[in-house]
Amino acid sequence: MDDDAGRGGTAAVRLLGGVSLAEALDTADPRAWTAFDRGAREMIRYRSSLPPSVTGEAAQARLALELCHPDGRVREAALDQAVGHPVLLPLLVVRAGDWVAPVRERAREVLDEVLDVETAVALAPVILRVGRRERGSFGVELLGGVLRGAPRERLMPLYTHTDRTVRRFAFRLAVEEGLLSPGELARRASWDDDAVVQTLCSDAAVAAVAGEGDWDDVLEPLLDARSPRARAAGVTALRRAGRPERAVGFLADRAAVVRACARYVVRQHGTDPLPWYRERCADPAVPPGAVIGLAECGQRADAALLWPLFGHPEPRVRARAVAGLRTLDMTDVARLLPLLDDPAPGVVRETATALLPSAGVLPDGPLMARLGVEWPRQVRVAAFRLLDARGGIVGLRAAVALLDDPDDKLRAWAGQSVQRWHPAPGAEHGDPEVGELLDRARHLFSEYVLKRRKWEAGLSA
Template identity: 35%
Template structure:
């Protein structure tokens, strides 16, 4: 950044280099990096006097997204002006507002009279690139500036244009929580409702998520989306909130008009919320036959609705799961196991056990999870050395939920440096869940380990013990334990925080 600042001190720097610098500073400025915004403001004042590079710079700014002018407007005040930068205080182009960039910079002045004059400049209406800064001024803290900006903005939006709306809507939505933003939000809402279908559809496709979501909200509230548009949005919109709202709107139409065919297409949606909405609607309309198709769905909410649909049809979803799991189901095994965990019983454990040997790690992991959910008393300790970390993680959860079951001697073996990292992490988790001195021993054993993850976890857990648990450590340790722990502490002390080591020595001496 220092190099960029030094570059801006070169008043005679080539304009093309300054425009390149502006392009590089736009992204960090839009992300809220204040120093980048300060440098960007200086660069803009350096090119504003020359119409050609000023136009190029404004093109870059207008394509940078809705946050840029909000951040840049804040960066322009107060210190950049108060420090008396000669390119700012003596920039004739800005005072004369001789080009669009000069108008934009004047609209960010600390002087309310200058802002008001800039907002009333004819270019504010004719140049769509200034729409974003006009939206910022529409929530200005100075009443005179805001009134003028709202009047100009209403003229700009009198004939809603897609390009202008795509610039104004995202900025205004981001300013909506400001105290004086209500009138601006009302203006763009009215403009969206006045816009023709093609323009409104274009705003719903804009790149900015929050602007797109607002356009969907207005469209749905105003009834401006037909059935095809609702279905397309429910199936293809990237914003999960808008996608779900469109699915809800289409489901409501299907129920009111008794037209189940409106939501049948949504059963194939990639979104679980949309599939759930479609299935719920079909069941309410007496069409529960889609339920069995989704019993093995990967999303739990979809499976639960499918199970409800099967029950509504007079069948038992648990029996369906049992029948399909009795013979190898192939690709749907994971979802079927999860479904049996939803509605099965402890007696179903024998159906799950064969899947602990499945060649697919995710299926083995789901089998372990299902056994835990069913409350089955099964020895899973043999899977603590499974080659798949995801399986071992689920085994640890199951073992911890069932209480101490794995012999502690076995866990010390699994903690050894010859074991894979994920196996050692599992052994550490189970050891620290035992008694306090086993926990301390495990942490001290790993405090200088070569494995960075294990080393960091062990040191962190020791610090947690000191802060949270040391005051309530009343369990005594044997002389043999104390000697071993003091020896471990001696070796690990350089790696352990001093306060933690001191607390450990005090506790061990008290024991």
């Protein structure tokens, strides 16, 4: 039994123990209902019978179990009674996708009778979750039919629902029915954290004003959006809005997709963005996005503008300079190595990434020295990343050196490296240093297991 079914079975056992439905499971969580359906069915299958007829909350609990009973006749008989218990309507939705045809058809008839706008809004999360199943499309179609003619204010709770599947459904419906203005769609695109909703709403907002309309009401929310997708949609729309000159302000955006859209709009307007990037990178006040933007559309000769930025006081500029040189395929090991000691973690990460293709020729002595606990975490991580990529006995030395590192994640990474280590092709399998390293690794593993057991014993004492 998987975890979901296990939680559902636990809820069923609690119901049999006299706990109320609201206490046994989270009735607002659609996953709780589908888990309860599976878990209760497994639990009942190993019991001879359910408790005798009861009243009150106990009767509601019994009905919930009957709606999930392994016997289809029991499930079907419980369907009509569920109508009198609104809290059990999610199980009616589950039964509308039942594998037994008579149960499924009767559940659909009952669901069709009870589903009004208010109930549809409340049951939408369960309906959409069950809708992903093989026989779950009926509920989704019924939900769409009920909500399609609903007043727009009744759908507002769905636009801000915590379940992104619900929000996606609601906004698709809003776009199809024209329930939200272009400005409202643009604002939703700028607020929502789901990529599908961002794209859906921003595309619909731009399309709605493409012919005629208030571009300001659409462009401003999109261009100010936190989401790169929404900003990119706004920047691209500048051309259709007849304001391509504003795209220049996004050539140094922090997101690559926005920079690419800005370059497209600027070029369509007849301007080459490359001179703009070169001018900005020669300025001490260069924005970080301009540094990587130069590499994205520049030439290898533009590396001359990026090398000096290794000493720039802004860490993001230094990091983008390293990334830009990697993009231009202008990696210089001698110049990059000192940046492994940079105080900014982002610079160290970018430097390690740029040096990875050269890991086999890097001096292992300085990198091994940087595995010591006196070095900042980002330096130890970068050094091990490069030594581990090198492999062979050098990689094994590095991994064993970190097996007692105080950082849990780094220690676990080193342990995994030791476990999958094997000699490099052509290496001597009988190398005594390899044997010593592996013996030390086994010793440290044993010590760790012992400490772990003592810690767990202390918790349970």
